[in-house]
Amino acid sequence: AVSNQIERGALIVFEGCDRSGKSTQCGKLVERLKNTGIKAKLLKFPDRRTTIGKMINSYLGQTYDLEDHAIHLLFSANRWEARDTMMTLLNQGTTLIVDRYAYSGAAFTAAKQGFSLEWCKQTDIGLPQPDTVLYLTLTSEAAAKRGGFGEERYEKEVFQEKVAKNFQDLKDKHWQVIDADRSIEDLHEEIYHLTQKVINQAKYKPIEKLWT
Ligand code: 2DT
Numbered sequence: 001a002v003s004n005q006i007e008r009g010a011l012i013v014f015e016g017c018d019r020s021g022k023s024t025q026c027g028k029l030v031e032r033l034k035n036t037g038i039k040a041k042l043l044k045f046p047d048r049r050t051t052i053g054k055m056i057n058s059y060l061g062q063t064y065d066l067e068d069h070a071i072h073l074l075f076s077a078n079r080w081e082a083r084d085t086m087m088t089l090l091n092q093g094t095t096l097i098v099d100r101y102a103y104s105g106a107a108f109t110a111a112k113q114g115f116s117l118e119w120c121k122q123t124d125i126g127l128p129q130p131d132t133v134l135y136l137t138l139t140s141e142a143a144a145k146r147g148g149f150g151e152e153r154y155e156k157e158v159f160q161e162k163v164a165k166n167f168q169d170l171k172d173k174h175w176q177v178i179d180a181d182r183s184i185e186d187l188h189e190e191i192y193h194l195t196q197k198v199i200n201q202a203k204y205k206p207i208e209k210l211w212t
Pocket residue numbers: 045046060075076100101102104105106108109154
């Protein structure tokens with residue numbers, strides 16, 4: 001009955017702490033999907049290439065200061081400016097693999113003094129709802145073995161612990177928690193198999209709105 005309906009792509013989001021291997025896994029997954037004939041595209045937030053993204057990049061690189069609410073709104077705006085393109089791609093059948101999304105937006109800002117998770121979520125309400133959120137976890141010991149933090153804003157132990165706690169509070173039925181403390185290949189295999197199921201199940205489902 002649905003044979004002449006266009007199959008949409010799935011919206012697959014990766015979240016997790018620093019050094020959990022998100023970016024590596026996103027890249028490998030997109031390549032694997034493409035090699036098996038599935039239309040797929042990699043997106044990353046923040047997208048530092050847009051005008052808004054350049055401001056975010058300067059902020060993260062600590063060459064530019066912004067008031068905490070203002071930078072939160074820019075991170076959110078950086079997703080909204082991608083919204084129409086995301087919807088078009090999904091509706092044309094392209095699966096999107098997304099490296100960080102609104103959950104990072106809320107978890108990071110809410111780790112700052114004086115911000116609640118509830119307030120932080122407001123600006124992203126209504127964005128496309130992910131079909132799944134793959135949350136890669138590492139103990140802080142396992143993370144430490146992967147090397148130290150970099151020089152960007154937020155790359156500090158105490159701050160990252162608050163972020164991790166916020167991620168726990170953001171978890172909902174769309175989340176799958178994945179232990180990232182193993183080899184790149186093993187992790188990739190598990191993720192690839194999980195996503196096969198998600199892609200098949202998403203095909204004829206409408207795209208819902210985040211946090212509504
Ligand atoms: P990358 O290291 O992944 O480029 O992220 N961040 C990210 C926020 O504070 N708010 C957001 O909305 C997003 C998407 C997480 C750069 C840093 O920016 C943080 C780490």
